[in-house]
Amino acid sequence: MEQINLINLKGVCFGYPQRPDLLSDLDFTLNFQERVGIIGPNGCGKTTLLYIIMGLIKPRRGEVEIFGKTRREEGDFKEVRKKIGFLFQNSDDQLFCPSVKEEVAFGPLNFGVNKEMVQKIVADTLARVGLSGFEPRTPYSLSGGEKRRLALATIFAMNPEVLLLDEPTIGLDEETVIRIKEILKSPGLSYIIVSQNRLFLKELTDIQYTINNGKIKRIE
């Protein structure tokens, strides 16, 4: 699993329908075990960039290469979604199951993990984000911060090789932020974090970028 380039975008152009190009000729690389931060003003295209990596929207032009393969069709992204865990900016968009337990189990079950193993994964991941005992609760009835933690749990439960986290700490209390930081600091992870918190990014990432006029720029 020693791939140097996990994610490689070349000359990616994208704009929403009836709008000017939001990303134009954008190049971006995420290397193995690299920890990248993205910061930038509202509406500059950070979330859009992550959507393109996950194959949720398709670029107008340019190449999306992930795990060494060019990804174009919907089918190409199956492997991508299995190995990249994506935390949505808004947790309400991410949660859809009737119970916390099923929510965490959804991913592993889709990947064919056996039932006993899934039970164990559910218990472990919920403990990791401090939601033990929440199993039968309905996700919609959780508080904002609890929803965030549950959304994180659904991603950790899939044991992804790469993490894309869109504003992971929004709405979380201090103790939970510390807990998340500890998880993210464990060695060997590769991830992209989008955040407006400069200090948080400095602490957890090796390189920081910003998006400006449709291009990504490294912040020195």
Add this chain to the structure above:
Amino acid sequence: MKEFELRSGRLIDPRVSIIYTLIFSIIIALSSNMLVAVVGLISSIILTILIAINIAMILRRLLIVNIFILILWLILPFSTPGPIIFSIGGLKASMSGVSYALLISLKSNAIVITAISLLSSGGIFNLVRALSDLRIPDKLIYIFFLFYRYTYVLFSEYETIKQGLKIRGFEPKTSFHTYRTYGYVLGALLLKGYERSEKIHRAMLCRGFEGKYRLLDHFRIGPNDLIAIFMMALNIIILLLLQWNRLI
């Protein structure tokens, strides 16, 4: 399995529930026999009491159904030809109109009570699981699931918008401003609901959803189910016998 029982507060296998609801509804819907309708309604009430799920919730939903039925009562007796039994003002109500309205009321309540008490309390994933165990095509189940999510989403968006209006000091009056606001709310509701369900679809894709629902808890037919199946089968036989007696 244990958790499923706890959460839903009942013990019947959802597959049994679905099949029974289906057969029961077809028999009741197709029958025009008053006796079948009455027995059907009684059996649905007994069922609800035996299962003992949230009676208040059932009553609330029944209220909505019966508001529509009330409208039928205002129209049917006066518009169906036949021997007249009473008249209000110039309007003459016919015997056959009244019995027709009565039949519809009994039938719809019987079906709705059965469906609510058997299908609505087990959680959407149990239903989905049961449907897929019954070999219903995944595409259909998927549509059903999204429809459910979409309805839920619309409702919660409505609540949010309502609060948004309140905190900005909106008070409904009979004014152009009020109607225009309602128009905006309706528009926003549809758009938001659509967008949210698209995002949920994306979230499902991101977690490896490929059109198949897998569930943690499996269903097993237990002793409770056997009793339930026996009683349900008996009820269906009784209804069919009543129906055929009439036919002969």
